Amino acid sequence: MTASKNPRRPSADELAMLSELEKKVLWLATWTIHQANHLRDASDGLKVGGHQASSASVATILTALYFQVLKPEDRVAVKPHASPVYHAIQYLLGRQTRDKLEAFRAYGGAQSYPSRTKDVDDVDFSTGSVGLGVAQTLFASLTQDYVRAHGWGLERPEGRLIALVGDAELDEGNIFEAMLEGWKQGLRNCWWIIDYNRQSLDAVVREGLWARYEALFRAFGWDVVILKYGSLLEQAFQEPGGERLRQWIDTCPNQLYSALVFQGGSAWRKRLLDDIGDQGPVTRLIERRSDAELGRLMTNLAGHDLPALLDAFAAIGTERPTCLICYTIKGFGLPFAGHKDNHAGLMTPAQMETFRTLCGVRPGHEWDKFEGLALSADRLTTFLAKVPFAQTTMRRLRARRFAVPPELPVSITSPTSTQTGFGAVLNAIGRTDMGFVERIVTTSPDVTVSTNLGGWVNRRGLFAQQALADTFKSERIPSTFHWEFSASGQHIELGIAEMNLFILLSALGLSHSINGERLLPIGTLYDPFIARGLDALNYACYQDARFILVATPSGITLAPEGGAHQSIGTPLIGLAQDGLAAFEPAFVDELAVLLAWSFDYIQKDGEAVPSERTWLRDETGGAVYLRLSTRAIEQPKRSMTPELREAIIDGAYWLRRPGPNCQVVVAYAGAVAPEAIHAVGLMAEDRRDVGLLAITSADRLNAGWMAAQRARERGLVHARAHIERLLGELPTHCGLVTVVDAHPATLSWLGGVAGHRVRALGVEHFGQTGSIADLYRHYGIDSNAIVAAAQLVVPGRPIRHLRALPG
Ligand SMILES: Cc1ncc(C[n+]2csc(CCOP(=O)(O)OP(=O)(O)O)c2C)c(N)n1
Ligand SMILES: [Mg+2]
Numbered sequence: 001m002t003a004s005k006n007p008r009r010p011s012a013d014e015l016a017m018l019s020e021l022e023k024k025v026l027w028l029a030t031w032t033i034h035q036a037n038h039l040r041d042a043s044d045g046l047k048v049g050g051h052q053a054s055s056a057s058v059a060t061i062l063t064a065l066y067f068q069v070l071k072p073e074d075r076v077a078v079k080p081h082a083s084p085v086y087h088a089i090q091y092l093l094g095r096q097t098r099d100k101l102e103a104f105r106a107y108g109g110a111q112s113y114p115s116r117t118k119d120v121d122d123v124d125f126s127t128g129s130v131g132l133g134v135a136q137t138l139f140a141s142l143t144q145d146y147v148r149a150h151g152w153g154l155e156r157p158e159g160r161l162i163a164l165v166g167d168a169e170l171d172e173g174n175i176f177e178a179m180l181e182g183w184k185q186g187l188r189n190c191w192w193i194i195d196y197n198r199q200s201l202d203a204v205v206r207e208g209l210w211a212r213y214e215a216l217f218r219a220f221g222w223d224v225v226i227l228k229y230g231s232l233l234e235q236a237f238q239e240p241g242g243e244r245l246r247q248w249i250d251t252c253p254n255q256l257y258s259a260l261v262f263q264g265g266s267a268w269r270k271r272l273l274d275d276i277g278d279q280g281p282v283t284r285l286i287e288r289r290s291d292a293e294l295g296r297l298m299t300n301l302a303g304h305d306l307p308a309l310l311d312a313f314a315a316i317g318t319e320r321p322t323c324l325i326c327y328t329i330k331g332f333g334l335p336f337a338g339h340k341d342n343h344a345g346l347m348t349p350a351q352m353e354t355f356r357t358l359c360g361v362r363p364g365h366e367w368d369k370f371e372g373l374a375l376s377a378d379r380l381t382t383f384l385a386k387v388p389f390a391q392t393t394m395r396r397l398r399a400r401r402f403a404v405p406p407e408l409p410v411s412i413t414s415p416t417s418t419q420t421g422f423g424a425v426l427n428a429i430g431r432t433d434m435g436f437v438e439r440i441v442t443t444s445p446d447v448t449v450s451t452n453l454g455g456w457v458n459r460r461g462l463f464a465q466q467a468l469a470d471t472f473k474s475e476r477i478p479s480t481f482h483w484e485f486s487a488s489g490q491h492i493e494l495g496i497a498e499m500n501l502f503i504l505l506s507a508l509g510l511s512h513s514i515n516g517e518r519l520l521p522i523g524t525l526y527d528p529f530i531a532r533g534l535d536a537l538n539y540a541c542y543q544d545a546r547f548i549l550v551a552t553p554s555g556i557t558l559a560p561e562g563g564a565h566q567s568i569g570t571p572l573i574g575l576a577q578d579g580l581a582a583f584e585p586a587f588v589d590e591l592a593v594l595l596a597w598s599f600d601y602i603q604k605d606g607e608a609v610p611s612e613r614t615w616l617r618d619e620t621g622g623a624v625y626l627r628l629s630t631r632a633i634e635q636p637k638r639s640m641t642p643e644l645r646e647a648i649i650d651g652a653y654w655l656r657r658p659g660p661n662c663q664v665v666v667a668y669a670g671a672v673a674p675e676a677i678h679a680v681g682l683m684a685e686d687r688r689d690v691g692l693l694a695i696t697s698a699d700r701l702n703a704g705w706m707a708a709q710r711a712r713e714r715g716l717v718h719a720r721a722h723i724e725r726l727l728g729e730l731p732t733h734c735g736l737v738t739v740v741d742a743h744p745a746t747l748s749w750l751g752g753v754a755g756h757r758v759r760a761l762g763v764e765h766f767g768q769t770g771s772i773a774d775l776y777r778h779y780g781i782d783s784n785a786i787v788a789a790a791q792l793v794v795p796g797r798p799i800r801h802l803r804a805l806p807g
Contacts, residue, residue: 017383022063028088029055036104053331053342054081064309072392073159077125077133079166080113090121131172137161139507149487152517168200177497179220188319197330198254217323230305241281261338265291303328397516402436404599414635418628419552421588423452430459443492444524451524461489502536509545521547527554528567541579546602552628555741557671563767571742582699584627586673598624615707629671650722651697659689667693669740679786682801727754735793759789
């Protein structure tokens with residue numbers, strides 16, 4: 001089945017209904033914002049800027065889409081400031097409540113920017129950080145293609161992916177990065193509708209921007225439709241003198257046009273007569289119209305003209321990605337239409353009263369769905385009941401979960417690194433026919449080989465709609481990697497742009513809900529470049545997308561690879577990012593446990609009941625971040641017991657259990673394990689009962705600790721987090737030395753758990769290159785630095801193996 005057919009043109013009767021609904025949508029959106037500002041206590045900081053004008057700009061476009069064009073299977077990213085219009089439409093369709101609208105922007109109310117997770121009215125993609133929602137539709141389209149190419153979900157109709165884009169939103173570079181990737185991957189079924197109101201937040205945009213856009217979109221293989229004039233203007237252009245009027249509009253600067261829109265009919269008349277009033281027929285064209293008629297005519301842009309919009313949507317007969325540049329007026333229909341300051345503009349109570357009269361809405365009837373409309377409530381109700389988009393109650397789908405064994409096959413060599421171990425685990429499971437492995441989709445921004453996905457890709461192939469053989473293989477040129485592209489491939493190779501990686505992960509990670517088909521996405525990149533895509537990562541988590549992010553190599557441990565690639569702050573991102581469980585294993589057996597857990601965790605969507613053991617809400621699931629390393633280290637020879645597995649997942653375990661009189665505990669995470677182990681050996685003679693705490697997840701330890709404290713404050717006096725139990729065993733005089741190849745704040749909070757003195761070692765500066773030993777010494781995270789810290793944090797006799805530290 002191909003994408004749903006575009007709708008037939010509406011009848012005159014339907015057009016009349018749509019035009020009534022358009023008025024109602026504008027009223028409801030405007031009222032929602034107004035009452036949130038003027039009727040609520042204004043001291044609560046909930047005052048709105050930037051919604052009324054932006055919303056009015058797209059009321060017609062969204063009316064046309066939701067009441068006529070869209071099918072339930074279509075998915076839409078609505079520009080952030082159109083949120084009130086979106087909510088108003090869902091209210092008319094019975095999918096949003098009056099309570100939520102009345103509480104717009106307030107606690108528990110409809111959100112200022114459409115939110116997939118926080119709003120109740122079926123938002124497809126969260127928007128707010130401009131540019132991200134737009135690109136998400138592109139990657140959601142690729143995801144749909146991936147799913148269907150694998151033969152899944154073919155019984156469902158294919159949806160179109162649509163973004164309503166603010167014109168200033170197109171300043172965001174991530175949109176163009178996505179377009180280039182879309183071109184490479186054969187993007188289809190994607191519409192971007194640009195609300196070309198020629199205004200951003202601060203200003204009126206540059207002249208002729210549309211022509212730049214047009215050229216850009218065409219260069220990336222898109223069809224471009226320019227929707228400039230509404231039907232009134234088109235008719236006027238047919239009149240004698242009409243062509244002259246068109247020329248005048250076409251050359252009118254954006255600023256002047258906006259100013260005239262704001263000033264209204266008589267200003268239009270004066271200016272037009274001044275400029276072209278001596279030119280015969282066009283003078284008569286102007287003079288035939290009253291001021292009001294002239295104002296209506298001159299602002300009749302296609303983006304506010306239902307017939308023009310519906311015709312344009314109906315005419316899109318191709319699967320090619322299509323950009324519609326829709327001319328609109330910011331604040332259309334409201335008193336500040338066109339004014340350059342209108343972004344934060346709010347209608348005064350007096351203006352609102354005038355608008356109320358215009359809309360025929362009686363006081364007390366503001367939320368009545370059909371108040372003030374010319375058509376009967378019955379007819380409109382019948383029409384709304386038949387709106388194609390609303391024919392399915394639940395547009396969000398559910399997908400089955402795939403069972404994952406707690407133990408994944410992997411043979412561990414020693415010494416080895418977590419990055420090598422990651423490749424080995426994927427390679428090993430790629431060889432099996434376990435059901436969940438089919439659903440894994442890997443992706444990487446041009447670092448597939450260097451993050452050790454090569455073996456997996458050799459086995460499972462690259463994804464492309466059209467098969468493409470590896471010429472090196474067919475020419476029998478020896479190469480370690482076979483890059484065969486086919487529709488059954490399980491790796492999506494991306495260009496370098498990390499933003500694209502995260503937005504693709506977001507799209508793949510919502511497939512269970514959007515396509516009804518579960519994917520288990522894994523994205524790999526170098527750890528420092530998380531920062532490049534951070535906002536997209538944040539939004540992926542905000543939308544509750546499910547994926548495993550494997551970031552490697554990391555820290556200063558990548559040593560000779562170069563100072564520029566060293567990451568310091570990423571574990572703090574892992575700690576702070578909501579919706580992302582972060583781990584930094586040191587050993588491959590830990591990694592294998594965590595991968596198995598992650599494949600299951602990203603599929604969970606249970607109740608948010610905290611576990612009594614960890615105080616984590618694992619049943620709700622989330623995304624996962626694994627920070628790995630290229631450093632090959634000795635691997636412990638041990639068998640994986642259920643207790644150890646559980647502790648690795650919970651975030652920490654004793655690698656050396658502290659004795660009853662423990663004076664010092666060294667707590668480490670990740671690749672510095674050998675230094676921590678060595679340091680504990682060095683001080684064994686001079687400090688009693690030294691403990692060594694292996695931390696696999698500072699993030700989960702911290703989250704559990706926070707939650708257990710909250711639980712106790714609420715009266716659950718026995719609540720204990722995993723880290724509280726571990727550190728609670730220690731005598732109070734015991735000191736802690738924490739060490740991590742990252743900012744020391746990652747672990748320094750451990751001192752607060754049970755009140756132990758702590759010295760936190762880590763990396764605060766970066767940029768040196770050298771060997772690992774050079775850099776660990778330079779930054780003070782080698783075993784000698786750990787011993788020096790231990791000596792100071794727990795005074796006692798001098799530790800004999802301590803050497804002088806570098807100055
Ligand atoms: C990444 C990001 N930067 C800045 C903002 C603040 N902001 C919100 S809307 C906007 C400009 C809106 O202009 P446009 O996209 O043309 O929409 P319009 O207001 O015209 O509807 C800006 C800068 C944001 N939401 N996201
Ligand atoms: Mg704009």
